[in-house]
Structures are given as C-alpha cells and as structure tokens.
Amino acid sequence: MIGGNLTKWTMSYFAVAIVWLIIGECLMTIGFGFPFAATEAPDTLFVVHIVCIGWLSMAMCGALFQFVPVLVAKPLFADSWQLPALMLLTVGLVALLGGFMVLGGHLPVWLWLLPTAALLLVAGFGLVVTDLAITIWRARASIGPAYFVIAGLCSLCATAALGSAFAWSLAGLGGASALLRSGIPLHAIAGLGGWLTLTAMGVSYRLLAMFMLAPDLDKRRIRTTLFAGSATIGLVVAGGLFAIAREIGINVVLISAGCLGFITLALYGRNIISLYWRRERAQLELNAKMSAWGFVSLAAAVLLAAVLAISGSFQTHVEAFAFLVAFGWLSGLVLAKLYKIVAFLTWLETYGPVLGRSATPRVQDLVIERRAAKWFVAYFISVWSGTAALLLGQSAAFQVAAFAMAVATLGIVQQLIRTRRLADVTGPLRLPGGSRAPHLLYASI
Amino acid sequence: MNDDLVAQVRNALREVIDPELGHNIVDLGFIYDITVVDGTAHITMTATTPGCPASGFLKDGAFRSASRVVGIDSVDVLMTFEPAWKPSMIEPATKALLGFP
Numbered sequence: 001m002i003g004g005n006l007t008k009w010t011m012s013y014f015a016v017a018i019v020w021l022i023i024g025e026c027l028m029t030i031g032f033g034f035p036f037a038a039t040e041a042p043d044t045l046f047v048v049h050i051v052c053i054g055w056l057s058m059a060m061c062g063a064l065f066q067f068v069p070v071l072v073a074k075p076l077f078a079d080s081w082q083l084p085a086l087m088l089l090t091v092g093l094v095a096l097l098g099g100f101m102v103l104g105g106h107l108p109v110w111l112w113l114l115p116t117a118a119l120l121l122v123a124g125f126g127l128v129v130t131d132l133a134i135t136i137w138r139a140r141a142s143i144g145p146a147y148f149v150i151a152g153l154c155s156l157c158a159t160a161a162l163g164s165a166f167a168w169s170l171a172g173l174g175g176a177s178a179l180l181r182s183g184i185p186l187h188a189i190a191g192l193g194g195w196l197t198l199t200a201m202g203v204s205y206r207l208l209a210m211f212m213l214a215p216d217l218d219k220r221r222i223r224t225t226l227f228a229g230s231a232t233i234g235l236v237v238a239g240g241l242f243a244i245a246r247e248i249g250i251n252v253v254l255i256s257a258g259c260l261g262f263i264t265l266a267l268y269g270r271n272i273i274s275l276y277w278r279r280e281r282a283q284l285e286l287n288a289k290m291s292a293w294g295f296v297s298l299a300a301a302v303l304l305a306a307v308l309a310i311s312g313s314f315q316t317h318v319e320a321f322a323f324l325v326a327f328g329w330l331s332g333l334v335l336a337k338l339y340k341i342v343a344f345l346t347w348l349e350t351y352g353p354v355l356g357r358s359a360t361p362r363v364q365d366l367v368i369e370r371r372a373a374k375w376f377v378a379y380f381i382s383v384w385s386g387t388a389a390l391l392l393g394q395s396a397a398f399q400v401a402a403f404a405m406a407v408a409t410l411g412i413v414q415q416l417i418r419t420r421r422l423a424d425v426t427g428p429l430r431l432p433g434g435s436r437a438p439h440l441l442y443a444s445i
Numbered sequence: 446m447n448d449d450l451v452a453q454v455r456n457a458l459r460e461v462i463d464p465e466l467g468h469n470i471v472d473l474g475f476i477y478d479i480t481v482v483d484g485t486a487h488i489t490m491t492a493t494t495p496g497c498p499a500s501g502f503l504k505d506g507a508f509r510s511a512s513r514v515v516g517i518d519s520v521d522v523l524m525t526f527e528p529a530w531k532p533s534m535i536e537p538a539t540k541a542l543l544g545f546p
Contacts, residue, residue, distance in 0.1 A: 006498060066498070073496030210494050211465070213532060280532040282544045347464045348498055355461055355506030362467035 006066070006348055008443050009082040011420070013062025014338060015441050016090060018413055020054025021331070025409060028402035034319055035395045040184065042104035046097055051326055053093050053121070056196050057156075059334050061085070061128050063203060063341065064149065068132050071146040071206050072139035078131050085127040092120030096167075103170065111171040118160075118167035125160050129153045143223050144216075148202025151230045155194020158237045162187040178244055185254060186240040192322065193261065194233035196330050201229065201268055204291070204333065205275070211340060212279035212288055217271055225271060228264040232257050258309065265302050269295070286369040290336035290376045297328025297383070304387075320390035327383045327405065335379065335412055343367050343419045349438045349445065350422065350431075358432035365429070366419050375411030382408055450481040453514045454488070461506040463492070464499055466543060470507065474534025477525065484518035486511045495526045 024047055027033060033047035069076050095117035101107040102114075133153055136146050162183055168174035176183075209216055239253035272295055276288075284292075301324040308314040308321065343366045351360040386401030417423075420440050422430050431437060438444060458476055459469040466473055470490065478489040488507055492500035504524045511520045532545050 070494075070496040070498060210497065213493065280545050282546070344464070345498075348502060351464065352499065352502030352505075355502050356509035357506075359460070360462060360464070362462065363464045364467065 006345060006352075006443050006445050007076065007079065007082060008445055009086060010062040010066045010345065010443065011342070011440075012083075012442050013058050013065070013086055014342065014416075016086065017055050017058035017062065018409075018416075020050050020058065020093075022406060022409055022413075024050040024055060025402055025406035029399055029406055031395070031399055035390060035393070035398060039319055042100040042102075046100040046104070049093065049096055049100070051331075052191055052196070053089070053096070056326070056330055056334065057125075058086075058089065059338065060196060060199055061089070063334075063337070064128070064132055064199070066341070066345065067203055067206065068135050068146065068149060070210075071144070071149065071202070072136055072141045074135060074139040076131060077134040077138065081127045081131045085124045085131075088120050088124030088127065092117050092124055095120055099167065099170070114167040114171045115164075115173060118164040122160050122164055125156055129156060143219060143226065145202040145205040145222070147222075147226055148198050148205070148229070151226065151233070152195050152197075152199030152202065154230075155190045155198060155233050155237075158233075159187055159191040159195055162190065162237075178247070179241075182244050182250055183240065185250065186236055188322070189236045189254075189257070190233060192325055192330070193236070197325075198229050198233065200330060200333055201225070204337075205271065207337060207340075208272070208275045208288065208291065211285065212275065213281050214275045214279040217274065221267070221271055221274075225264060225267040228260060228267060232260040232264055235260060255309075258305070262302060262306070265298065269299060285340065285364070286367075286373055286376070287336045287340035289373075290339070290380075291333055293376070293380045294329055294332035294336055297324060297332055297380070300384075301325045301329055317391055320387050323390055324383070324387045328380070328387065332380060332383065335409070336376070338416065339367070339372060339376075339412065342416050345443065346420055346422070346438050349443050350435050354432055354434045357434060359429060360432065361425050361429045365425055366422065367415070368424050372412065372415040375408050375415065379405060379408035379412065447481055450486070450514065450516050451479050454479050454481065454486050454511045454517065457510040457514050458488070458507055460510045461503060463503065465493070468535075468539050468543070470503060472536040472539040474536065475503070475530065476507075481517070484516065486514070486517050486520045488520065488522045489525060490522060491525055491530045493530055495529075500524060 027047050033044040037043040065076060065082050095113050098107060098110070099114035099117050102110050132149065136150060165174060165176045166180055166187065169176040169180045205217060205222065208214060235253065236257045240250045243250045243253050301321060304324065305314065305321050308317050343363050347363045347366060354360065382401045382404035386398055386405065389397035389401055417440065420438060422437060436444060455471055455476065459471050461470045462468060463470055463473055463475065470476060475492060476488065476490050480487045488511060490504070490507055492503055504522050508520050508522050511517060535543070535545065
C-alpha cells in the first residue's frame with residue numbers, strides 16, 4: 001500500500017481524550033489534588049491519571065492509529081482492535097480512578113478495583129502496543145521517526161508494568177513494597193518522558209516535515225537522538241529497578257538519566273529548529289506556530305529543571321516541572337496538532353471520495369485560524385501562569401490559571417467541533433454532490 | 446490526435462487539488478507522465494510524501510477525472526515516489542502564489 005487509510009475511531013479517541021482533559025482542568029480549578037493535597041495523595045493521583053491516561057495517552061493512541069501507517073507507509077495490522085482498546089482503556093481508567101477514590105476514603109474499601117483496573121489497562125494498552133508494533137515490524141522501516149514510536153511503546157510497557165505492580169501492592173496482593181516506596185519516579189519518567197515524550201518526538205518529526213514541507217532530517221541526527229532518548233529511559237527503568245533491588249537509592253540513577261535526558265532534548269531541539277529553518281512553506285499555519293509554543297514550553301521545562309537541580313530545590317518544586325511538561329509541552333503540542341489533524345482528516349473523509357468529480361475546498365478552508373489563535377494564546381499563557389503559581393506556592397492563583405486553561409480548552413474544542421461540522425465552509429463547496437457530512441465522533445468509512 | 450488526448454487528460458487532471466497546498470496536481474508537479482495508448486490513459490503521478498493519507502484519494506481523483514475525457518476508454522494510474530516530489534517541481538506561477546522561494 002502506498003497511501004495510508006483513514007482510521008474509523010481516531011476521532012472517538014480524540015473526543016474521549018478531550019472530555020478527560022476538561023474534567024482534569026475542572027478538578028484542578030476546584031482545588032482537588034495538588035497543591036491542596038500532597039503529591040502522592042490519592043486525590044492528586046486521581047487527577048494525574050486523568051491527565052496522563054485519559055487525556056494524553058488516549059489522544060496519543062488515536063493519533064498513532066492514524067499516523068503510524070503514514071510513518072511506515074503500510075496499513076495498520078488490525079483496524080478492528082481500535083474500538084475494543086478504547087473501551088478497555090476507558091473502563092480501566094474509571095476503575096483506576098475508583099481505586100484512588102477508595103484509597104482517599106471517598107468510596108468503601110473495594111480494593112479489588114486497583115488490580116482490576118491494572119488488568120483492564122494492560123489489556124487495552126496491550127492491544128494498542130501489539131497492533132502498532134506489528135505494523136511497524138512488518139514494514140521493515142529503516143531507522144526513523146517510527147523507531148521513536150517503538151521506544152515510546154517499550155516505555156509504555158514499562159510504565160504499565162510498574163503501575164500494575166503498584167496496584168497489586170496497594171490492594172495487598174503483592175509484595176512489592178520496596179518498589180512502591182521508591183519506584184514512583186521510575187513510573188512517572190517512563191510514562192511522561194518515555195511513552196509520551198519519545199512518541200511525541202517521533203510523530204512531530206514526521207508531521208512537521210509533512211505539513212511544513214520541510215526536507216526529512218538526516219538519518220544520523222535522528223539515530224543519535226533516538227539512542228540518547230532510549231538510553232535515558234532504559235537507564236531510569238533498568239538502573240532504577242537494580243538500585244531498588246539492591247537498596248542503594250535511586251538518586252545517582254536519576255541524576256545520570258537527567259544528564260542524558262538533557263542531551264536528548266538538546267539534540268531534539270536542534271532537529272526541530274532545523275525543520276522550521278529548512279521548511280519550504282514560508283507562511284506558518286497556526287498548528288505549526290502553536291507547536292513552537294509547545295517546544296518553547298519544553299525548553300523552559302528543561303531550563304527550570306536545570307536551575308532547580310543546581311539550586312538543590314528540584315524535589316521541592318518537582319510538581320511545577322511536571323505540570324509544565326504535561327500541560328505546556330505535551331498538551332500544548334497535542335492540542336496544536338489536533339487542530340491540524342482534525343481538519344485534515346475531516347477533509348479526507350468528506351472531500352476525498354469526490355476528488356476529481358467536484359470542486360472541493362482546501363483543508364485550510366475548514367478552519368478560521370484567527371478565531372482559534374486567541375484560545376491557544378490564552379491556553380499557553382494560563383499554563384505558564386499556573387507553573388509560576390506552583391513555583392511561588394500561590395494555590396489560589398493556580399486555581400485561577402486552571403480555570404483559564406479550562407475556558408481556553410473549551411474555546412479550542414469549539415473550533416474543532418466547527419471544523420468537524422464544516423461550519424466554516426460556505427457555499428456550494430461545503431457539500432458537493434456525492435459527499436457526506438462527517439459524523440462528529442467517528443469517521444464514516 | 447494522441448497529443449491532443451494527452452493534453453485533454455492533463456487538463457482534466459487540473460480538477461484534482463492537493464488538499465494541503467490547495468492547488469491542482471498538474472501545476473504542483475505531481476504528474477510525472479501521461480501517455481495514451483489504444484484509448485488507455487497511463488498516468489504516472491506522485492504526492493508530497495510517501496504514506497500520506499491523501500495519496501490514495503489523489504490517485505482515485507486522477508482516475509475519475511481522466512476517465513471523463515471523451516476518447517479515453519480506460520485509465521491506469523501509477524502512484525510512485527521515485528523520484529521523490531520536491532517543491533522545485535511546482536510551476537513557477539503556482540510557486541509564486543504559494544510564496545515558495
């Protein structure tokens with residue numbers, strides 16, 4: 001196959017992800033979890049997992065089902081696994097949240113919820129990982145962006161395995177108390193740094209090159225960044241587990257991995273600057289501009305981590321760093337890319353089948369960037385304000401920032417819905433003969 | 446007569462636009478070759494990038510538009526990425542409209 005296919009359920013993943021994002025932002029607005037509870041408190045874990053699994057992982061899975069076939073120019077191994085995976089992940093997340101409610105004393109002592117959630121989430125992510133890994137393996141692709149996805153999927157397996165061990169241990173069914181005591185940083189770094197960041201790096205290379213018409217990056221550059229990134233996560237997981245098993249403390253491992261991670265992100269930054277610099281499209285679209293704000297947030301997070309580490313206060317402010325990574329870098333990039341992907345996929349679904357038979361609009365005719373831009377600006381400003389509020393210990397200001405994030409997110413979502421409904425395409429071009437209006441939540445293919 | 450049919454097929458292909466760039470695939474340089482043999486149009490074309498989800502639709506669109514040319518009985522479209530498409534293949538007037546260097 002040369003051309004990729006449209007996947008039926010990518011929009012459903014995006015819709016579910018956005019609902020979780022808004023729930024997460026509303027919870028932060030009302031003061032549920034950190035900074036009104038401790039970092040490791042069940043209420044904080046409740047919000048963290050809504051954001052990391054419900055929002056970021058769901059959005060990433062939906063995007064990967066659509067774009068891994070683009071990365072390797074081969075069809076997906078099993079289209080029919082997408083919906084079961086979505087259902088397993090959703091039910092698994094609800095069970096996990098129920099488990100945290102139990103630990104927080106908000107529900108009766110139904111400790112079986114945590115291992116049940118672990119089984120469901122492992123089954124859901126298992127389907128995703130197997131489908132994508134076989135797709136990439138069958139393509140026999142040379143080292144490139146797809147290998148970042150492989151590294152991300154390996155990290156996802158590590159994250160899920162560690163999370164499952166915690167769940168069983170918390171339910172009193174496992175003896176991993178040492179792991180539970182010291183292993184949470186490994187789980188968080190494998191998830192945010194490995195699964196989400198390495199995958200986002202690989203996908204961003206391809207999507208930015210595709211949408212900005214930039215020449216593909218030199219393979220050596222990609223390989224070096226990939227090896228550095230994979231080594232960072234490998235060191236965290238393998239070195240961390242070894243250190244915990246030998247009871248020698250994981251700080252040395254984390255500091256070494258931090259240095260390697262810094263090198264990885266510096267290499268990635270150089271590659272991204274090169275893509276923007278060498279692009280053929282002089283005029284940047286909104287998604288590329290807003291992605292750049294996501295990259296700036298990543299650079300700011302790296303700088304913040306370095307300053308905090310040097311001043312010896314990283315442990316005190318780790319939440320502000322994680323917040324900037326999750327909402328400035330990852331969520332910012334995902335929202336910016338969603339703005340483009342939703343328009344692109346909606347165009348393909350609606351107008352692709354009538355191409356050559358009727359006049360059709362352009363992808364850019366499905367969006368009004370000027371209207372969306374203000375919501376993106378509001379989103380990033382509120383994320384950066386929220387980070388500053390956390391650093392300064394201003395809980396009320398953090399709530400205001402979270403509220404502003406929720407409003408801005410709703411503004412962006414409204415634009416996505418308008419795109420999906422073709423609301424900004426006027427005249428006979430909107431639905432030429434033979435075309436069908438797309439469904440809001442899935443692709444009619 | 447044959448050259449005339451080739452020209453008609455080329456013109457028909459101008460109805461197909463690349464959704465991202467918003468211009469027709471002929472002016473964008475996506476059409477590498479058109480020949481007409483015994484009423485069959487053979488079209489060799491490309492897209493901006495291998496694996497692009499739009500490439501299948503572009504191929505189908507080229508097939509449909511060429512099929513409507515009077516005198517063409519069948520159409521054979523080959524999608525290739527050798528050589529890879531480059532922005533330098535765009536017609537100068539279109540390139541200027543797109544703001545490409």
